[in-house]
Amino acid sequence: MPIKDLFSNNRIKSILSSLLKNDIIPHSMIFSGPGSADILSFAKAFSKSLNCLSLEYDFCGRCENCVNIEKGIFPDVRILSPEGQYYRKAQITYIVEDNFRKPLTGNKKVYILKDSHKLSENSSNAFLKVLEEPSASNIFILLTNNLNGLLPTVKSRCQIINFQYPSKPEISKYLINKGYDKNMANILSNLSGANIDNLLELDFNSFIQKRSNVFTVLNKLIRKIDVEDVLLDLYSKSGSREKFLDYFRELVNLISLFLRDIIVLKLDKESKYILNIDYKEELMSLCKYITVNKLLFLIKKMEILLRDIKRNLNTRVLLLEFIRSYTTKEIEDV
Numbered sequence: 001m002p003i004k005d006l007f008s009n010n011r012i013k014s015i016l017s018s019l020l021k022n023d024i025i026p027h028s029m030i031f032s033g034p035g036s037a038d039i040l041s042f043a044k045a046f047s048k049s050l051n052c053l054s055l056e057y058d059f060c061g062r063c064e065n066c067v068n069i070e071k072g073i074f075p076d077v078r079i080l081s082p083e084g085q086y087y088r089k090a091q092i093t094y095i096v097e098d099n100f101r102k103p104l105t106g107n108k109k110v111y112i113l114k115d116s117h118k119l120s121e122n123s124s125n126a127f128l129k130v131l132e133e134p135s136a137s138n139i140f141i142l143l144t145n146n147l148n149g150l151l152p153t154v155k156s157r158c159q160i161i162n163f164q165y166p167s168k169p170e171i172s173k174y175l176i177n178k179g180y181d182k183n184m185a186n187i188l189s190n191l192s193g194a195n196i197d198n199l200l201e202l203d204f205n206s207f208i209q210k211r212s213n214v215f216t217v218l219n220k221l222i223r224k225i226d227v228e229d230v231l232l233d234l235y236s237k238s239g240s241r242e243k244f245l246d247y248f249r250e251l252v253n254l255i256s257l258f259l260r261d262i263i264v265l266k267l268d269k270e271s272k273y274i275l276n277i278d279y280k281e282e283l284m285s286l287c288k289y290i291t292v293n294k295l296l297f298l299i300k301k302m303e304i305l306l307r308d309i310k311r312n313l314n315t316r317v318l319l320l321e322f323i324r325s326y327t328t329k330e331i332e333d334v
Contacts, residue, residue: 008166020057026132026159032147033163051106076106082118116142117149131157189274214254219327301325
């Protein structure tokens with residue numbers, strides 16, 4: 001499986017192939033992008049290309065080195081993750097000490113740090129030692145979906161490669177290859193606007209059910225029926241803060257897409273630009289309960305809530321503001 005067959009981000013594939021062919025391998029790189037871009041697969045592919053026994057400037061995916069890298073048992077490719085909220089000092093100490101050892105069996109030693117933005121300031125400062133004095137045979141690839149979370153001193157010593165969300169046609173093709181019919185693949189690719197970070201690992205059947213549940217919530221809020229039940233249900237899910245924030249983020253994202261579709265239908269009920277096309281009739285039925293001004297107000301409110309989720313606001317505050325957005329008289333329906 002050559003680099004060109006990796007999922008999405010054709011520009012990045014060209015960059016990596018050029019680095020390999022011209023033998024200008026940076027000692028330290030940052031792969032920055034959403035989980036949908038599958039930056040770990042790109043990092044592993046680059047590691048295989050550096051150590052493949054069969055191909056030069058690419059990887060075969062079949063030789064012993066490629067297979068062992070994929071299995072995570074190749075001694076010269078180490079994939080590290082934070083132990084807890086941050087990387088531990090012992091993990092960075094190991095990298096610093098191991099940096100001066102030559103590869104055991106491969107051409108290059110590669111260290112891949114997942115969630116590298118979880119390097120604490122002390123860990124980052126310790127890590128700077130290997131970035132400033134790299135061994136000729138060692139490569140460091142830092143993976144992150146939060147580039148701003150890395151210290152400027154770390155970023156300045158790395159070549160930054162920015163990945164993008166997959167395009168809708170790419171997602172649709174991926175889903176068709178997974179067995180989805182063309183219509184459902186197109187619907188789900190449209191919904192990629194929700195910026196689903198774990199797109200490639202997502203259980204799409206479960207996602208379809210979640211979308212149905214979210215529409216039920218939105219339907220109650222817009223019609224102003226059983227709003228108290230919605231609030232109680234959300235409260236019941238807020239026991240685990242981290243899990244709740246993931247759930248709430250997805251809820252707000254999907255509701256925003258439904259709201260966007262209602263605006264489109266209110267302006268042109270024959271529009272072909274509906275994202276949730278399989279919900280067209282249900283969305284049309286909601287049009288009479290809400291004005292465009294109110295919809296625009298709500299979309300703005302949802303953007304603010306997403307921002308507040310990132311700021312780690314109190315879950316109670318988030319919930320009350322969410323409900324208030326739909327019950328407020330700040331924007332009158334006329």
